[in-house]
Amino acid sequence: MSLGWTVVLVNFGIIVVVYVLGRLIDSAAERYDSRKD
Amino acid sequence: MAELITPGNLSHLHLLLNHFPTVGLTVAFALLIVSILSDSEAMRHDTMRPTALGVLFAIAVITLPVFTTGLAAEGAIEKVPGVSKAAMDAHENSALLAFVVLELAGVSAWFGLWRWRRTRRIPPGLTILTFVLSAISLGLMTVAASIGGGIRHPEILADPSTAGAQSMFEISAAAVAFFVNGRGHQWVWPTLESAHFVGMTLWFGVLLVANLRLMGWLRGIPYPALHRLLPWALLGFGVNEVSGMMFYIATPKGYTTNVVFYWKLIFLLIAAADLLYLTVWPQAWKTEAGTPTHVRERLIGAAALVSFVAVMYCGRMLPFLGNSF
């Protein structure tokens, strides 16, 4: 696989992982943010 | 400023900074234990434990330049007679593992602080996770430190011929270097660079909006809502720290004697301090939509934004301003 495609694929993979992690954390915040001071 | 980069200064800087992940980490860990064992609700949730987490996070952050100055010190003294290259390699490898675990502990501590600001309580799971990761990293730091001591002081080793003996637990820096630079791995560096840019835009975007709010702009947004985005900044930082460390470990020579890289780290530390401030700032929860902010917040926001641009500037200008590559 050419260099360019590898860069694109791996990076989109990283973006997907970051997005999934971020959304999980955000939904947890949605659920548990019942109290604010 | 470049004339400050001397072998003596680089070694000295490492010896100075390495007290943070050893002595400092011990103190932070002790604070955490006290906060766990304490009977007082206040100690657990208002004072001691958030403080312990904050100190832990700060130590995780400052250990980044501890690691980088370590490689710089290696470059500075590797030709000195009587210094064991094997000991230095063993130290570097065990330190790398200890560093990785410490960074994970720092991330865990940060999430504890983030939850604490949002709900006045630190989830027990995060406390336990932070405790376990800190304990492991403290153990690993101790091992790394004692191997490191053997580099110049074989007299502290029970058996001086073991200077250079490896710890059971280590990540090989050579393996990282091979992954990045090895034959057939041409795709790695450009991929990591692209990831580095993406991570940068992510943490900058989130912290830009948060600091603009600190400065009194985007006033229609209540700050607590922006606070919820902070983990994304950490994720961006995370991608950049991992990719950055890979660049550094694979080709330290371009960075260790480049004064621009030291400036980048300094501004990075300021950026991390801003993240900590944004996370735990007490006024944050009272800054609703329309609430103006005080001068202190505006100054902090402005200083933070300048630091972010400075980090990018130093990073981008590294090959041009410095003497690298």
Next chain:
Amino acid sequence: MEYLTALHDSAFSTWIREAETVWAFPTVLTVHTFGMMLLVGSAWVVDLRLLGVGRTIPIGPLRPLFRLMWFAFWINLATGLLLFIADPERKATSLLFGVKMLLIIINLPMLTRLERAVYGGTADPAVVPGGTKRLAAASAMLWAGTIFTGRLLGYM
């Protein structure tokens, strides 16, 4: 092609490309990176919010970020032009460069449509229709692609 060669040989192009001062190519590149930071950074925040992240953030007050994005775009158009002038022949004949330009050209009207979709109607900007979400996601991915192709251009 001769125009490109003439451009390449011009004093201005030569200055950007070869001048020993930090104010030539390095500065142009750094300002271009700064624009990217502003543009894509803002885009992540807006697009994430439109996709439903951080639902307590009101969408209305995010509108100035669109102005910021356009401001950053103009910075990058200008610096991008300078970067092109510094190396016109190779850029103009590069597939990679063409792809990057294509991604941007597709994304710009999407950005306009996105702003209009969110803020243009009388509907409460807090409600984000599904089509707008897809637009936001697509736009974000186009920016990512723009970053990748741009970075790869640096290796040309």
